[in-house]
Amino acid sequence: MKRRQFFLFWPILFTVALPFVPLILWSVSNQWFYPAILPQTFGTRAYQYVFGTAGNQILTGLFISTALALATTCISLIFGIPAGRALGLYDFPGKKFATLLLTLPVIVPSLSIAMGLHLWFIKLDLAETFTGVVLIHLTFCLPYTIFVIWGVFTDYNLDFEEQARSPGAPGWKIIIQVMLPVILQGISIAALFSFLLSWSQYLSTLIIGGGKMLTLPLLLFSLMDSGDRPVAATVSLVFIVPAFLALMTSAHNLGRNGMEGIR
Amino acid sequence: MAAVSSPLGQGRKTSPACLLLLLGPALIIITVLFGGGLTLGFFQALDYLPGQGFDQIGLQHFTHVLQDPDFFNSLGISLYISITSTLIAAAVSVVLFVYNWKEIPFITFMLLAVLKNVGSELDEVGATLNGSKTQRFRYITLPIISPSLGGACLIVFAFTFGAFEVPYLLGRTYPMALPVWAYKNYSDIDLLARPEGIAIAIGMILAAIITMTIIFSQLLLQFSRNRSYDL
16 A cells, blocks of 8 residues: 555656746756757846846735735635535525536636626726726636535534534624634635635736736736746746645645545 | 435525525625626627617627638637547546545546445455456446546536636647637737627637536536435
């Protein structure tokens, strides 16, 4: 068994880590032409550009991306937890239809929705605003959150709440002191998903944000188009770091056996 | 509609008022944003914008798209990309599953959910009957997972079919993948060519194809869930 795990772990780590190698190499190269396997000259030009010349723009992008992702995540959780509870705990007519309705926004490309909503948002003065972009991100972050919370509540034991209710605890106290602590791990997974999903949105932010909401992916795409590979690679790394940090924090929160409570 | 008893809901019931309170707000948000987006997009694709001089419903954008040879080229390349990647994902996850690997790429996850209901009894019976590893896989595991494998594959297919970022960055410039082509049309600077309607029409066709795929995959998954329950 150990042997088998070994043979699975390393190839998977290898496949996951492989794309980062050229990214890191590109970011520290000054000159890298076609037939060479490694860059001909190394240097920190790209880093100087990203943190020096374009530092302000990148920082603003980082700030806007984070703010958007945080806002989207909070709203997703506020509406997603009750909905996930309803779906996870109860049976009701029309549940399959609700499931289908929730599955569609996750998979139908944001392109179709964003192009449709664009005109409407322009009329409502929501286009090119923070609220507008949060709303369009919410279209797919909310279903994701509901799906995760749904999974959490399928294993949820209502008896805990009954026990708190019998000595007379009020509803809000049960929610804060019983329900939330029990599902906290699930909430942090849902929050992570929602954060990362919003963090990596490109097209919907571009269409609804109209270039006013300059998030990191938007900056990254324009750099990719401009053809300056080292700079694009460096920004990609900057782009990955916060997502990676979010992942690590939530993994730390969950602990090694964190998922057990959820499955 | 009769009360649905799904294996996931644990059979509990609650009052409609409570359900409405819990589920209502989220469903309203999604219906308004997602449903509204699709409906408005559809009207725009039909050139129907009441109150702005576009009161006639016209199919010209759709016919325009369907007559364009580029459409079929793009459709072809999109199909090629998504079918290939789906097949690879399915093959890989079947292999991974056989090795009892517990990480969760999407398909593996869906398969695990079904297999958790089935348990390992059938496989053990196969082993006591002296079935070899390949025989057990071919005659026991594969038939059990095939419907949910199909369902999961369709979802992955839909996902790659509608993906924009990767084909945009790495894909060929001609023929473009469908979503990329739609975006190119939408952001065209030449307003005289009026291509937005066409772009939205492409978007709608994409959405329609994907919606059909999802509904079909849900049916398959439903089937597999019911069947694994019977076991």
